[in-house]
Amino acid sequence: MPRKKFEPGHDVEHLSILDEKGKLDSRLEPEIDDELLLKMHRTMLFSRRFDEALLKWQRQGRIGTFAPVSGQEAAQVGSAAVLEEEDWMVPAFREFAAAVWRGTPPVGLLLYTAGYNEGGAIPEEQHDLPIAIPVASQLVHAVGIAYGIKYREREQVVLTYFGDGATSEGDFHEAMNMAAVFSTPIVFVCQNNQWAISVPREKQARSRTLAQRALAYGMPGIQVDGNDLLAVYVATQEAVERARAGKGPTLIECVTYRLSVHTTADDPGKYRSEKEVKKWEKRDPIPRFQNYLGNKNLLSKDEIEKLEKEIKEEIQGVWHETEKQMERLGDPMDMFEYVFHEMPPYLEEQRDAYAEFLKERKENHDG
């Protein structure tokens, strides 16, 4: 037999609907309710302003380290918005915009960044996992949940987030492979924000796209302009429909940019140029989407201003509420809770001994 090419099975496409200059490809424009468009815009704007407020509070020493979302709002909101309430969302650690969309109270997010475990709780009605810090480790959980959905013959899907750096981890490979082998209802949303802390995308992988990796696992992969909310929405909608129809997983690579620091412990000046940041600022997903809504006569400049004011007040309210909660949450004994369903005797003993120590120290101090 001569050498011949395999049928690749899938091509890898790049999808852009609303480009950085605001030009719309109306043939590809999705039909989305006005109400949903405005809600997506509000969530993006809220997330941006909340991010800025968090950064300010962090610099003032009022909260701890966090991973800002700025620049990636469209990649998160455009994908999360496709999910139904019954679906599952499995985040990494930078998905504040997606979390807000899903209904996580910002007070919780703020409490979390202020160092209180209470902030990590997910409201009962939400099918989301808490933040997962070890890179890519959450992806296999998402596959397990998706396996459960398939096993129970439910119509839910799982959507999981990760970054370009995560695609270098073994867990990414294991998750992609197993998701495809078991044909599970899952959507992998890679937010390729160009930088894994200080290592650029080109040093993360030599493949031309991250999306093309999907082909090796036997699933479709698509690259989208991740700062184009419409493109993210459309690609996710296709992937979610495929998953719900029992046709298995999809990888979506959202090409985006981390406009801010990796975390507040990071100084990007050490590894990337201002010029590059400026270039990406012009591709900012929020003004682009505002422009689109303006052209559709859904959002005027005045309304944006009004919204900005409303959000500013809301964020102030979030801070005051969080402060109030923090005053109530000082008890160190909380650390012994939730380690097990039932506290084992040795842990009770440690807890009681520590409580006794605290009591004695207080008595000595007061006396």
Added chain:
Amino acid sequence: MADLTMVEAINLALRQEMENDDRVLVLGEDVGVDGGVFRVTDGLIDEFGEERSIDTPVAEAGIVGMSIGMAIYGLRPVCEMQFSGFSYFAFHQVEGHAARMRWRSRGRYGIPMVIRMPYGGGVHALEHHSESREVIYAHTPGLKMVIPSGPRSARALLVSAIRDPDPVIFFESKLMYRSLREEVPDDEETLPIGESRVVREGSDLTMISYGAMLHRTLEAAEKLSEDDGVEPEVVDLLTISPLDDRKFTDSVRKTGRVVVVHEAPRSFGPAGEIMARINERSFYYLEAPVERVTGFDVHVPYFAREQAYLPDVDRIVYGARKALNA
């Protein structure tokens, strides 16, 4: 009642729990069609299908990570690491998530899963197939660490582990898989996790062990009884964490002399924690320093020398005599 090997007893536990509860499923490398490399999951695929007896790709982190996701979704996965020496591929999933998810989610997502893995030496295996690293798991908050000592306790403890609301690491001694048979009741039997038991009564010396080494310890106890005329009491821990220190505390307070036996390396090993508990609870009852007979702080040698590494009856007797004669 049936006379079963440990392999058969564990299979019985899995089969019955899968019959009783459709949330229970098994997954791992070769656990389906092949029935596991030790045949522990033999036949489950015929009875419960490939959806519940899942042959996975060779991916330990994926197996444990998927199990975590399944548990979050409300299932009760029992996953198998083909050998405990390969469980380190999945350690970040165990430490980073299985052990922490309940805590991180403030009780929202408990992880009721079991990770079964063959452990220990003595079967002429290759490198990475003979270790006894229970302390890695016992040292990790949020995990339970169970090591049965025979077919009957393996069956009863595995049923309890599957029903436990928290993640349980379940070590199965390869040496014991087929080397002994015990009567195992057909009807359901459980043993509480976190409870040890006295398996031989005596008043002169307390011998503490578990897993495969329990049997060598019992043999050593008989030898001491016959040759030295002393009656050792033997405690089978069954659970390493949460460690039940009540039984051995009672025993130590009675005998004043102790030897702890395990095949895990010595430093920072289970005996270290047991000695600390004895120090805390029974220091003034001791007649002699506590002895420990353990593996050495080396890698388990290839099988031509592995018996030299493992505690044997003579070494246990030698250690016991030191405790008796001090």
